[in-house]
């Protein structure tokens with residue numbers, strides 16, 4: 573019996589060491605100056621949209637035991653010009669940004685469509701299993717919006733337990749269980765930089781539109797129909813922030829619109845993997 577017990581403990585020890593070695597923090601970088609979507613997008617004209625606010629520069633997924641911290645860093649101090657704490661459902665201390673973190677945890681499973689309002693997709697080999705929705709809006713409001721606009725995906729949408737701001741970084745805390753496990757280098761990750769829209773149009777999920785001409789609260793340089801990706805900045809491989817990643821982003825987000833305003837080519841987002849999956 574003693575031998576069985578000690579064998580069991582030896583096994584448990586090996587297993588926990590192996591798990592600890594496997595659980596790695598994931599760190600991605602993105603170049604500055606590519607907050608232009610497919611290359612042509614411009615910020616809304618209202619002065620609150622400060623330069624660099626939608627320019628993703630870094631993403632980290634950090635293992636904190638029972639939770640995972642997701643840190644999103646941009647090229648400007650995170651501000652709260654619309655005083656989110658005073659909203660009817662008090663917000664998270666910032667106003668402008670909204671970020672969707674798509675994660676491919678399980679090879680061969682998952683969704684290829686993005687959340688409503690984004691107008692982009694993933695290839696089948698890059699299908700995602702979870703998306704973390706990081707917004708200044710109260711969790712209860714996000715939950716309602718997801719239920720009414722993306723009901724078929726709601727089991728795959730993770731709403732953080734806590735979202736806060738530190739300088740140029742938004743820090744979202746999610747339950748590790750909700751992601752299906754600890755961050756692993758075999759995961760594919762893609763991060764969409766968008767803008768929080770408290771009065772979304774149609775089926776848009778709290779996202780801001782990109783039009784042909786920028787408006788006070790509309791991005792410009794895109795298309796007035798839904799054939800253009802409503803995405804300001806994304807990650808591309810190798811996610812080390814090199815200049816070549818700007819060109820790779822333009823290629824990934826390229827799209828075309830038919831005469832009726834329907835996409836003849838939909839922007840296809842790559843999953844970024846730190847280590848190729850086996």
Ligand SMILES: [Ca+2]
Pocket residue numbers: 602603604605606607627628629805
């Ligand atoms: Ca960037």
Ligand SMILES: [Ca+2]
Pocket residue numbers: 602603606628805806807808817821
């Ligand atoms: Ca980028």
